[in-house]
Amino acid sequence: MLPPITQVSGRAVHVPGNDIDTDRIIPARFMKCVTFEGLGEYAFYDVRFEQDGTPKPHPVNAPERAGASILISGMNFGCGSSREHAPQALYRHGFRAVVAGSFAEIFFGNCTTLAMPCVTLAEADLAKLAAAVDADPSLEVTVDVQAKEVRYGKMVLSADIPDTAHAALVNGRWDPIGELLEGASNVDQTASRLPYLTNA
Amino acid sequence: MGKSLFEKVWEAHAVRRLSNGQTQLLIGTHLIHEVTSPQAFGMLRDLGLTVKFPHRTFATVDHIVPTDQRQEPFSDPLADGMIKELRRNAQEFGITYFDLASGRQGIVHVVGPEQGITQPGTTIACGDSHTATHGAFGAIAFGIGTTQVRDVLATQTMALSKLKVRRIEVSGSLRPGVYAKDVILHIIKKLGANGGIGYAYEYGGDVFDKMSMEERMTVCNMSIEGGARCGYVNPDEKTYAYLKGRPYSPKDTAWDEAVERWKGFASDPDCTYDDHVVFRAEDIAPSVTWGISPDQGAFIDENIPTFVGLDAAATASLKEALEYMKLAPGTPVKGIPVDVCFIGSCTNGRLSDFREVAAHIRGTKVAPGVKAIAVPGSQIVDQLCRNEGIDQVFTDAGWEWREAGCSMCLAMNPDKLIGDQLCASSSNRNFKGRQGSPTGRTILMSPVMVAAAAIEGKVADAREVFDLALV
Ligand code: SF4
Numbered sequence: 242m243l244p245p246i247t248q249v250s251g252r253a254v255h256v257p258g259n260d261i262d263t264d265r266i267i268p269a270r271f272m273k274c275v276t277f278e279g280l281g282e283y284a285f286y287d288v289r290f291e292q293d294g295t296p297k298p299h300p301v302n303a304p305e306r307a308g309a310s311i312l313i314s315g316m317n318f319g320c321g322s323s324r325e326h327a328p329q330a331l332y333r334h335g336f337r338a339v340v341a342g343s344f345a346e347i348f349f350g351n352c353t354t355l356a357m358p359c360v361t362l363a364e365a366d367l368a369k370l371a372a373a374v375d376a377d378p379s380l381e382v383t384v385d386v387q388a389k390e391v392r393y394g395k396m397v398l399s400a401d402i403p404d405t406a407h408a409a410l411v412n413g414r415w416d417p418i419g420e421l422l423e424g425a426s427n428v429d430q431t432a433s434r435l436p437y438l439t440n441a
Numbered sequence: 442m443g444k445s446l447f448e449k450v451w452e453a454h455a456v457r458r459l460s461n462g463q464t465q466l467l468i469g470t471h472l473i474h475e476v477t478s479p480q481a482f483g484m485l486r487d488l489g490l491t492v493k494f495p496h497r498t499f500a501t502v503d504h505i506v507p508t509d510q511r512q513e514p515f516s517d518p519l520a521d522g523m524i525k526e527l528r529r530n531a532q533e534f535g536i537t538y539f540d541l542a543s544g545r546q547g548i549v550h551v552v553g554p555e556q557g558i559t560q561p562g563t564t565i566a567c568g569d570s571h572t573a574t575h576g577a578f579g580a581i582a583f584g585i586g587t588t589q590v591r592d593v594l595a596t597q598t599m600a601l602s603k604l605k606v607r608r609i610e611v612s613g614s615l616r617p618g619v620y621a622k623d624v625i626l627h628i629i630k631k632l633g634a635n636g637g638i639g640y641a642y643e644y645g646g647d648v649f650d651k652m653s654m655e656e657r658m659t660v661c662n663m664s665i666e667g668g669a670r671c672g673y674v675n676p677d678e679k680t681y682a683y684l685k686g687r688p689y690s691p692k693d694t695a696w697d698e699a700v701e702r703w704k705g706f707a708s709d710p711d712c713t714y715d716d717h718v719v720f721r722a723e724d725i726a727p728s729v730t731w732g733i734s735p736d737q738g739a740f741i742d743e744n745i746p747t748f749v750g751l752d753a754a755a756t757a758s759l760k761e762a763l764e765y766m767k768l769a770p771g772t773p774v775k776g777i778p779v780d781v782c783f784i785g786s787c788t789n790g791r792l793s794d795f796r797e798v799a800a801h802i803r804g805t806k807v808a809p810g811v812k813a814i815a816v817p818g819s820q821i822v823d824q825l826c827r828n829e830g831i832d833q834v835f836t837d838a839g840w841e842w843r844e845a846g847c848s849m850c851l852a853m854n855p856d857k858l859i860g861d862q863l864c865a866s867s868s869n870r871n872f873k874g875r876q877g878s879p880t881g882r883t884i885l886m887s888p889v890m891v892a893a894a895a896i897e898g899k900v901a902d903a904r905e906v907f908d909l910a911l912v
Contacts (some may be wrong), residue, residue, distance in 0.1 A: 250780045259758055260634055264872040267849045273505060275479035275526045277587075285588045287879035313755075317635035317753035320668070320734075321872060322851075323570035323749050324477065326588035337700075346638060347570060351586035364752065405602050406460035417600040418488070420593055422456055422513070424465050428598055431456045436695075436702070437467055437563055439499060 242319075246356050246411040247387040249338040252323035253374045254300050256285070261314055267330040269322075280326055281333030305378035308396045310337045313371055318359075319348025328352045338384040340391055340400070342367050351419030358386045358416045360400040366391075370398060388409050399435060442708025446562075446675055447606045447641045450581045454564045455672035456598055463600040470580075470607070471498045471593045472549050475505055475527040476853070477568030478830040481590035482530040485701035485876060490595040495535040497597065499558055500529055502540065503548045504853045508816050511541060512701045520854065529804035534594075544732045547819020547845045550787035554658065555821050557687025560699070561676035562706035566593050571787050571869065573664040576673030578680055579706055581641070583671055590822040597654065603672055603907045605639055605715035610646035613722035618909030620797075621656035622789060622867070622887035624648060626728040626738050629667040634736040637669030638715070644674050647723045656684040658744065662788045663869050668733035675707040727773050727903055728869045730885040732762035737871075739889070741772050747771040756762070765873055766882050767861065775900055777884065780862040782813040783876075783886045785843075786850040789867035790818030794888045796840040799834040800894060801907040808898030809841030814841045814856065816848040852877025 271283040289299040296302045312331060318341040319327060328351045331339070339352065339359045352359045362370060373393055374380055383392045385401070386407065391398045402410075409415045432438045444452075456465040471494075473481075479502070485491070491498055492498060499548040515521040531538035539545040541793060546552070550571055553559040560577035565572060570584035585599065590597045609632075611624060629636075642664050657674045664672030681700050684690045691699040699859075726740035740746065745763070747770045750754055763770060768777065784790070784798060796814065807813045815835045817823035823845050826832050832842040849856040850868040857877025858864055864883050866875055871883040884900060893903035904910045 247483045248475065255798075257757075258761065259754065262734075262872045263868075264851075264870070264875050268874055269504075270877070271518070272476050273523060273853065276525060292879060302772055317638075317668070320634060321570065321665075321870060323584040323586055323903060325480075325568075325588060326682065328586075338569045343635060343638065345668065346634070347584055347586060349818060354588045356584070370573070386906075392497075403602065405461045405463045409463075412460065414461055418595065419906055421457055421596040421598050421600065422490075423466060423596065425493075425596065427456045427465070427597060428467060430596070432494075435453065435467070435469060436493070436698070437560060437691075 243416055246358055246410040246415060248383055248385040249311065249358065250383040251337065251381060252306070252308065253308040253311040253313055253382045254309040255313040255371045255374045257301055257315060257371070259316045260320055261317040263319055263320055263324050263327035266319065272324060272326050276330040277326065277333070280330040281335070284330040284334040308335065310335055311382050311384060313374055313401060314339070314341045315340070316342040316405045318344050321346035325351045326437070327345065328357060332357050340367070340370065340384060343397045347352040353360040353409060354416055356410070358384060358402065358410055360384055360386070360391065360402045362391060362398055362400055366398040368374040418439050443712035445606050445714065446579055446644060446673060446706050446791070448582060449644065450562055450564060451603060459600055462584065463602050465598045465902040466601045466865050467564060467598050468566045468593050469497060470558060472553055472567035473498065473500045473590065474549050474563065474569065475502045475523045477587050478530065478590055479526045480587045481568070481594055484588070484591040484596055491599045492534040492536065492594045492825045494626055496835065498536045498594070499554050500527060500531045500538040501549050503544050504847045506541070506846040506849065506854060507854050508848045510843055517855070522831050544820050546813065547822065547888050548787045548847055549790060550662065551818035553580065555819060557684050557690035560684065561680060561703035565732035566599065570665045570799065571662050573671045574658050574660040574662040574787055576671055577654055579673055579703065581671055584665060596821050604641045604768070606643055607637070607640045607646055607716040608714040609692050611648035611711050612646045613648070613726060615648060615722045618871070618904035619725050620887040620889060621652060621659040623666070623725055623728045625660045625663045626730070626885065627725045627881045628849045629663065629736050630738040631720070632667055633665060634670040634734050636821065637664065637667040640669050642667065642669040642672035643714070644672060649674050649676070653793060654679055655791045658791070659788055663735070664867055674803045676703050687891060689818055703828045712901065725886065727890055729890065730901060731766060731768060733871055733873050734762070735869070735871060735885065737762055744771055744773050757831060775902060777900040778862070779811060779862065779865045779899055781864040782891050783810060783816070783849045783864055783866045783868065784891050785816030785848050787818060788806065788867035788869045789888045790816060790822065792822050794867065795826050795831050798888050798892045799831040800837045801889060803834055805838050805896050807895045810893055813839060813895040814849065814858065815845055816843040817845050820845045849876050851875060865891045865900065867891050885886060
């Protein structure tokens with residue numbers, strides 16, 4: 242079994258905005274690679290750096306946010322391209338959980354298989370959390386996957402995560418490959434009933 | 442009670458229930474390309490696994506290939522490394538690979554249908570979000586991440602939660618000068634870029650019934666821009682006619698059996714949907730986007746929205762979009778100056794797209810100072826266009842006619858915007874920096890609208906430029 246992911250705690254960074262797409266999380270030109278190694282430094286690259294490489298004022302660049310492990314954003318986070326380079330870049334940058342208003346599906350699934358939980362908060366709670374994080378870079382935030390909560394200071398916010406992802410994370414089944422391989426004989430049975438798979 | 446195509450295909454391919462409640466779903470056809478597969482093969486090797494059904498796995502190269510000069514090694518060593526890696530992986534694991542020399546290379550979503558690999562009632566996965574394109578044939582086709590590419594390579598299955606189904610009907614007849622692209626841009630504008638989360642979109646009704654297979658592909662292609670994981674049209678006689686005689690289509694007696702089977706997958710008339718939306722074709726006009734999300738769009742005779750009456754969140758997103766696009770609120774979309782025009786991509790890079798444009802641009806010229814490139818979606822599209830002299834029509838009108846690939850849709854090859862150039866594009870995404878320059882700007886539209894913009898040097902109404910209303 243893989244290590245269960247029940248909760249993630251750490252300092253947070255808030256990247257405001259809705260519909261932040263995977264092109265923004267990792268611009269396509271950094272995908273010319275045959276491994277995911279080293280992608281962390283390119284997370285949000287074009288909004289973090291000028292074309293000549295000088296840093297722009299971006300929350301992820303703020304020195305007091307260095308080492309933050311929880312990313313907070315808005316609605317429809319991770320929309321667009323299915324590139325796993327996006328969650329890989331975030332993970333390798335040091336993020337271990339994402340809190341948003343909603344997530345695009347492919348991105349959400351990609352994060353779950355990386356053991357990086359994505360949880361959603363109601364709009365008002367998300368705004369509260371974002372304001373608290375913006376105000377205090379040293380604030381410790383806990384994303385409690387098991388209890389479906391996000392906590393900071395004395396605040397306890399009720400968070401949401403689909404049951405399937407919840408089960409996968411807390412049971413240490415977030416990478417499905419083992420279980421998929423176990424089903425090999427069932428796969429062959431299903432395949433044998435489908436002419437387009439067997440006729441070739 | 443009847444079932445939808447989605448349910449029938451899902452049931453036929455469901456292997457078993459997994460411990461987290463997801464379904465282990467059999468993926469009948471796996472398409473791969475050079476950008477999202479190398480890491481998956483790496484994981485496979487690390488785990489000591491192999492490809493379970495190499496005969497159901499098909500590869501091509503599209504994102505990084507140059508479209509001007511294709512002599513290898515490519516001028517970009519990273520791109521060159523990627524094509525070599527794909528070749529190595531295809532060879533080592535015995536996977537069919539449509540390489541540059543095959544005459545069948547192209548954008549994976551153009552190649553699948555063209556080769557007859559895409560078939561009704563099947564499941565398809567590809568490490569690419571526009572895999573929904575294949576739904577035009579009544580396939581359930583998912584865009585997946587690289588770890589899932591590994592899963593499909595190793596097990597021919599993936600872990601998935603069942604989607605809900607929303608039927609989207611467009612009734613009536615489209616007005617002259619209104620194309621499939623305008624239909625899908627309208628749907629996305631109305632339902633939102635995240636309106637489809639959790640859904641498969643079933644497109645049905647008069648307009649989709651009348652559409653050609655290539656038009657249906659244009660619509661299904663952009664399901665993901667509406668947030669839907671997949672989209673499909675029920676198979677019909679047009680679907681079978683398109684597939685007949687293609688290299689991977691069933692042959693002889695197997696053909697008749699296949700057609701019978703395919704018919705059975707169509708949604709039953711009495712099936713129920715989780716949601717149902719109806720649009721009127723007559724309400725749709727040529728459409729363009731003006732922002733940085735595909736749902737930020739307008740009809741060609743409309744204005745960019747104003748801030749009046751918007752809440753804080755909507756104000757912020759409009760402000761962000763207009764600042765990036767360097768456009769003013771309340772101004773007409775018609776007349777926005779363009780620098781570059783691009784016709785191509787898996788949305789609108791097929792024979793019928795180029796044929797339709799060619800029918801209108803004879804005797805015209807690209808406006809001075811505008812760079813216009815036409816990039817066929819596959820080598821076969823290129824060849825078919827050449828057979829009809831379409832490439833010549835484009836070049837005579839001042840366009841560059843390129844070789845097959847994704848090109849300026851995402852600019853992983855040398856075709857890129859420079860600085861804050863604005864591109865009238867037949868592709869599918871207008872995200873910040875999408876076309877290769879971090880400040881480059883994209884306005885999405887149909888190929889014929891791109892052609893009109895090329896001639897006028899600004900966003901224009903193709904109906905006026907080409908007298909389409911009179912057709
Ligand atoms: S044409 Fe564009 S959207 Fe289509 S597969 Fe290529 S890069 Fe992706």
